[in-house]
Amino acid sequence: MRTLLITGPGGAGRTTVAAVTSVAAARAGRRVLLLSGDPGDPLAALVGPDVRGLRVARIDSGEEFRAELVALQERGATLLGMLGSRPLAAEELTELPGAEQFALLRALRRAAVAPDTDLVVVDMPPLHQTVTTLALPAQLRRYLARLLPAERQAARALRPVLAQLAGVPMPARWLYEAAARWDEELAAVQAVVEAPTTEVRLVAEPGPGAHLALRTGRLGLALHQLPAGSLVANRTLPQDCADPWLAGLAAQQEKYAAQWADELPVVPLPHLGRDPEGPEDTALLAASAPGLAPAAAAPRPAWDVEDRRAGDGVLVWAIPLPGARKADLDLVRRGDELLLAAGPYRRIVPLPSALRRCTVSGAALADGVLRVRFTPDPQLWPRAR
Known part of the structure; x- marks a missing residue:
């Protein structure tokens, strides 16, 4: 099963493209699940009820938030009772900022195991928010590992004894059990996001x-090794416009689309002269852009370590960051991790085992690849005999 995450700058027409892609795939014989979290359910209006093989589902972040918080209260009922707390009822709960991202991630996990489905198409939030949302599972798992390390549970054998003496379960036990459950759920979502069958x-x-927004967003995707497989150039104008003003605008569109095509497969989607309003417009667009059908999934960008000890005496870690500029980048070595900043995005990555025994001796950006040089530490590196 394939998962296609559709995103772009705000106002780019993500919802329309998600609907058109889903209709095109369903008419090609695929069983498609189309997901969206937009209020008002605009996808249902664009797709209509009569496309065979296509199901549309809306992610209700408010309902998910209420259900999760009520379940959390039930699991911690003993501890909350000790504190004299009064549980909140579902009907008095209003979702908090960030609930949409968590609801979307849970929906991705469920969709990955949906029966009778060949393709999941997700109408994602704007590009910047999509990058931060997709990076969230790995980041939260790192936070949990640092704040509640598994090795600190070595003394958990004493907790049942303490619980019997106190007469109630110890909060530490409840906390570690909750952390383990959260890590398991986050790991499942992370596996979907990083799967070779998932593509942006x-x-x-x-x-x-749009050119500037795409450059920044693609930088964030590359930093988190999320492959962008194709780009839809939406609302493109015909190149033979008689009107000088429209001809100038069409020429500008052609210029930027050509630049994008140097880096990604570009699928043009024509401008209808109006905003798409219903299933007829969606079907018309699907027929005009056969390239929307998902092709082979783009590979996850590899961060390779090149051994140059024989020539330069160093190891080089090559990190692809297409569109990056030197001013965008920053890196700091911290223990066995490397903190990378690219534009507004940050990622902390564990060093490969060989690089942990080295010191950072330089970095250079060329042709969209950041190459970090590591010099072996004589105190840590195995000596040749």
Whole structure:
């Protein structure tokens, strides 16, 4: 099963492209599940009820938030009772900021095991929010490992004894059990996000504003090793416009679409002269862009370590960051981890085992690849006999 995450700068037409992609795939014989968290369910209006093989589902973040918080209260009922707390009822709960991201991630996990489905298409939030959402499972797992390390549970054999003496379960036990459960759930979501069958499809209307937003967003995707497989150039104008103003705009679109095509497969989607309003417009767009059907999944970008000890005496870690500029980047070695900053995005990654025995001796950016040089530490590196 394939998962296609559709995102782009705000106002680029992500929802329309998600609907058109789903209709095109369903008409090609695939069983498609189309997901969206937008209020008002605009996808249902665009797709209509009569596309065979296509199911549309809406992610209700408010309902998910209420259900999760009520379940959390039930699991911690003993501890909350000790504190004299009064549980909150589901009907008095209002979702907090961030609930949409967690609901979306849980929906991705469920969709990955949906029966009778060949393709899951997800109408994602705008590009910047999509990057931060997809990076969330790995980041939260790292936080849990640091704040509640598994090795600290070595003394848990004493907790049942303490619980009997106190007469109630010890909070530490409840906390570690909750952390283990959260880590398991986050690991399952992370596996879906990083699966070779999951791909990001970008949507943008060709122009200077979208060009800048795409450069920044692709930098964030690359930093988290999330492959962007294709780009839909939405609302493209015909190149034979008689009107000088439209002809100039069409030429500008062609210029930026050509630049994007140097880095990604670009699928043009024509402008209808109006906003798509219903199933007829969606079907018309699907027929005009056969390239929307998902092809082979893009490979996850590899971060390779090159051994140059024989020549330069160093190891080089090559990190692909397409579109990056030197001013965008920063890196700091911290123990066995490397803190990487690329534009507004940050990622802390564990060093490969060989690089942990080295010191960082330099870095250079060329052709969209950051190459970090590591010099073996004589005190740690095995000596040749």
